[in-house]
Every structure is written in C-alpha cells, then in structure tokens.
Amino acid sequence: MKKKVISLLLVAAMAVSMAACGNTSTDKGSDNGGTAASAGAEASTDGDFLIGYPTAASYNAVMNAMHLNRQTIAQAAGGDLVTEIFEFDDATTIDAVEKLITDGCKGIFVTPTSNDVLYNVTDMCDEAGVYFIISMRSITDEEVKSYVENSKYYLGCVYEDEYQAGYMLGKALADSGAKDYCLITTASDNTTGQTREQGLADAAEEFGLTCLDTYRNPADASEAVSAVESWIAKYGSDMQGIVRLGTQATGDQSAIAAKLEEYSDKDIKFVTIDTDENCISYIKDGTITATLGDLLIQDSIAAATVLTDAVTGKPISDDPVELALKYSVITDADELQAYFDYMAVEEPIYNKDEVKANLLGLDVAGLEDLCNNMTALSVKELHESR
Template identity: 25%
Template sequence: MKKSLRTIALILALILMMSVLVTGCQPTNTTAPTTAPTGEVKTKLPAGTKIGMTILVNDGLFATMAQYIQYIADNIGFELVLDVGAFSPEDQVASVENLIAAGCQGIVFCNFSEAVLPKIATVCDEAEVYWAQYCRQVDNQEIVASLNNSKYYVGRCYENNANVAVRVVKAFEELNVKKTAIIGPATGDTTTDTVSAKFKSLCQEKGIEVYTEIRNAQEAADCTAAAETIVSNFPDVEGIIVLSGSTGKLEGVFKGLENVGKLGKIKVGALDASVNIVEDLKKGSIVCANSGQFVDNMFTTMLVLNAVLGTPLKTDGKATIECEYVAFYKAADAEFYFANMENLKDKVFAYNIDEVRKMVKYFNPAFTYDDLQAIATAYSTEDVKTRHNIT
C-alpha cells in the first residue's frame, strides 16, 4: 500500500513538473488585458500617457474640440497638452516642437498649409513622436508620398468637404437664388479650396451665376469688408457662400450685410456655424450651415492614442478617416445638435465616455481600424438618435 502511494505521489509530481515546463514555454501575451490583476475592469490608461494638440484659437470650434478631448482625457486617464495660436508654417513647426519638448508621446495637429507637413513629419520622426492631422485631407501627391514614408505619421481625419457645396447649392435652389458670390480665406487650404471648386462646378451645371470670389478673408473684419464690397459691386447678388465661418468670420459676413441693409435678404450658406446659430437660423441670417466636425478631432486622437500605446489601429499604411458634417437648415436642427451631440454644459456628446473607451485597444483589444471608419461614416443625427435611444 505504501509503495502504491509513493508511486502515485511520484506520478503527480511529474505531472506538476511538466505542467510548469509547458506553461513556461508559452509565448508572452502582449495584448493589454481588459481587466486589472484584481479582476476589476480597467477604466484608466497607463500612468504617464501624454498627448499634445495644436489648436488655432481658444474659442469657437477649436475650443469645443479642446474641451471635449480634455473631458475624454480626464475620464480615460491621459494628460492633454495644448499649444494655441500657431497660424504661420513657421509657428506651426514651433508649436509641434513645443509639444515634443513638453514630453508628449503623440500629437494631434491641424495645418493651415500642406507645405508645412513634410517638415512636421521630419521633426516628429527625429523625436520618435506619433502624430496625425485633424480636419485636413492632403491633395498634393508628393506630400502624400512623403507622409507615407514617415515612420511616425499615423494618418489623417477629414470631412467630405464637397458635400458642403452640395448642401448650400440645394438650399439656394430651393430659394430660387441665381446670382451668388464666394467669401473665403486665402487659397492653399485643401478644405476651403475643395468647397469653392465644388460650388463653382455645381453652379455652372445648374445655371447659377458666380459673380466674384474674394479669398483674402482671414479675420472677421475681412469678412465684413468682403460682404460690403460684394453688395457694392453687385447690388443684385442673391446668395453668398462662406467657405470658412469659424473664429467669427461668419459673424463678420452678417455684420457686413447688416451694414448695407441686406442681412436676411441675401441668403447665406456656410461651412461652419455661427456662435448664435439657432437665432441666426430663426432670423434667416443663414439658410444652410455645416457643423459637427468637432468629433473629427476625437477620431484623430484615437488614432494617435492607440499608436502611442503600441496597438496601432492601422498597420498596413496610413489611416484616412472620412466623416460627414451635420447640416443645419432650420433652428430645430441646431437645437437638437447642441442638446444631444455637442452639449458642453451637461457633458452630453455624440460619443459618450463608454463609447470612446471602446475605441481604445487597451480597453477593447478586439477594436479595429475598420470599426473606427464605420463609426465615422455613420456619424449623423440619426446615428446619435439610434445609439442613444432618442425619439
């Protein structure tokens, strides 16, 4: 009997030894677990994760973007560093260098000119810092090639800018607007250049005349002067498209039209929305605004954040995420949007914290680049109503 017990003990010891050896030979799992060692679900990123963001001004659309990303950072656990006010290419390079010097591991960047992008790529490659563009597509194929060759360039998010022109022309047609003009910032910016080109093409196709295009309206005062000049030179103008209405530029156009007694009489369509868009739609100051692009910045942040954490969403090339604007034709459109999609006061957004957390592979290892693209493609008021059960 004792011999049998010793034999059984020896067999069990051998089995245990083999189990240890086999376990020790298994490959290490490098995918971040979704639960902590205690079994609790993880809700915070690793300590020390730091993301930088360049924003052009600290108000309007850019302020909304910054506040939304700060809200996300506070809730999922990373540090956000802002660099504000870089407009010229030289200042934008310095802005990125400032964020690198501050210890940022990834940078979310918005350029004014495509020409600056190769320099940004060089700076980030040398510093081994991941970066991506928000609200910007790249048209110059030589620059695209240089970005594709940049190790630390993650990709870009941008809107379907041509559809801005489609919506504005549709609104003008419904109001029988046949004589129009264009106000926008200097040429060389892909976003506004795309809207302008599509608008002119559609107008030619539909028999709508474009009297003039003023492309030096960088500030609100420039837009005021441009609107006054258009009315002075073309008294019978019926509609104006504003290629960039952010940072007070759309309000500048309204002021110019008011100064010459044409506010509400000349129909205005725009990329971006005014600060008081609900009232402006009610008064008829504008007939079509295209907004909602603050989520673009979030999608870009998710691309950079996943790369910084060692789990890039796109591993076979650079990311190109396209999303749509949200169009406001009437006050009710804007009221719904600011109550349910961009509500800073009550912290109600198109994507809540639980939804954002699922876009990070650290929390959700199954998440993919295709998943992010599908989310961006679906972005709309109807999508928000469905996801958040709003009737």
C-alpha cells in the first residue's frame, strides 16, 4: 500500500516537473570527456550498451572528473554513458530514471533524494529489466531496504561513511580548541545529512561541544553567508566555530570562508565536509580549520565498475554489495592542492587499458580496497609511471 500511495503522488508531481523542465535533454558522452554531461555536448553512439545517471545541470571540477571516470569504465567494456538532468528532488529523480530507461540504458546509477523514491526506481527497473546501483547514498530505512533487495536488478550501494564524516568534523573542531559552534546542514529529511548529524552529535557529547544554532538547506551561497553574519551579530565571541555538514548551494563553502576572513580577529574555527579549489588558500591561511578528503571520484569509479560488470554479464557478486568508503581529515593546503592537481582533472584516473587490467572483474574486497587506498599521490605515481 505504501508503494502505491507514493507512486500516485509522484506521478502527479512528475507531470508538473516535466511541464516545467522542457529543456531537459539526454547527452551522450564523447570519448574526449570534458564537460560532456553538460547541455549541448556532442552525442556518441559507438557503444554496444548504455549506462546512465541523473546529473546536475552544470559541473564543477569534481563532478566533471566523476563523469569522465564513469564514462571511461563503460567505454573500456565496449559501452557508453548517457546523462539526464534532474533537480535533486523525488519527482525529477523518477523522471530522470524513466527517461534513461526509455533511452535504452541497461544499467543506471541512482542517487536517491529520499528512501521512499527507491520504491518507484525499483519497480521501473524490474519492469524494464535494467540494473541499478545506488551511488553516494545508502538505504537507511529497513523496510525500503528489504523491498529494494528483493529486486534481482539491484546491485547494491556505494557510499561514503557519513556517520564517520560528522564524527570526524566534530573531533576536528574539538582538536582546534573550539567548543560552542553553529551548524549549517541539509534539509531535515535528507538521509545523508541525518547520518552526518548523528556522527556530529556523538562527537559533541564525547568532546563537550555545544551547538548554539542551526541553519538548514540554504538556497545559495549568499543565504549561507547571511546565516553566518547573523550568528556573529547574535553570539559574538560565544560562537567559537562553524560546522558545515553539506548543502546543495554551489560555492557556499568558499563564500563562508571569504566572509570569515573579514572577521579574522574573532578566530572562528570553520570545518567543512566539502571544498573547492578556492578553499586551498583558505586552508593555507587558517580560515578553514579542517576539511575531509573528497571521495566522490572513488565512489563513481566503484559504482561504475559494479554496474558495468553486471551489464556485461559478469556481476561482481550474486548478492547486493555495500561498499563503504572512508574519509580522512585534511588540514594541509598542499594535500588539497594535490587532489585538484591529480584527481579532479580532465583526465580519468585509469585509461581504458588500465580499466580492463585493474578494475573490471575485481572482487568486492579488491574493489573496496582499491578505492579506499586511492589518494592524490597514488594517482600521481600511476600517471607518471605510464
């Protein structure tokens, strides 16, 4: 009954979504990669099979690298990759998956915006005989998990240990000497944010931290900056730190850091789960106290490998896999610089021959170890050894 109710609600929402998003298109990646998932990219139809994923309308360096690695893995196995733009809500997630199935994809990446959206994804993939893997998320609702795992087309999930992320940021704040902090985080129903917040709450209890205030789901960078300004005015020196557990606002982490530079005399510690290239200088001058190593490229590699193996008839496991990737704390600007020099670049980690030799056909433990041990320096060594 729950599944049917959700389906009816989402059908109505999808009708509104499709009417409002007439410019949504499916773009097929070219061999050269680049910003191939952005609107207007040249189509490629050389592959024997297609895999697809819902994506944002525009890319930063990390997202572009994720696309290149997914694409290269598919192409190494004789396939190709397509994308479909969605707006990071349940209705457009369903719409994008449906469109990718219609376009002939044999496997699909899914980054669910809620647990409940997976009922519909599962039904559509079962009916079409299309494999799907969850990327950058895990299923946190046991009822939903049981339903999804009954599908023979569900391959499992690749996700970052989000509890660990929240805990590590809390510990990093405590290590900096700050105790009382304000929190910028996701909407309250965001499952990733919920898990991060639990990790932070446990760290706060362990290390004696106190959350003074919370701002959820800023619409853009300016809204996040306004929240910081209001906290400085309200709490003064009582606010010793800011914890950013993630948002959908582009560039808000560096915008917050830029604002905090104006208040450098207050010595507010800032720890954030996400960074961009602009954040390198802010770590160097101490405006950003700590961040976490980005795992999204490793996630895309692991998920693409599992999906491609299944589509080509060589599944990595008979049962759904769960690959949990582990974060590391970054406090050194050189380490973050290396990430943007060697990983978040317009070149895949592995070329097609290396994909065949190192990725396709790996067992679960081998794939998890490969991705967890991948660093900017190891990628540098790989590329220099060619």
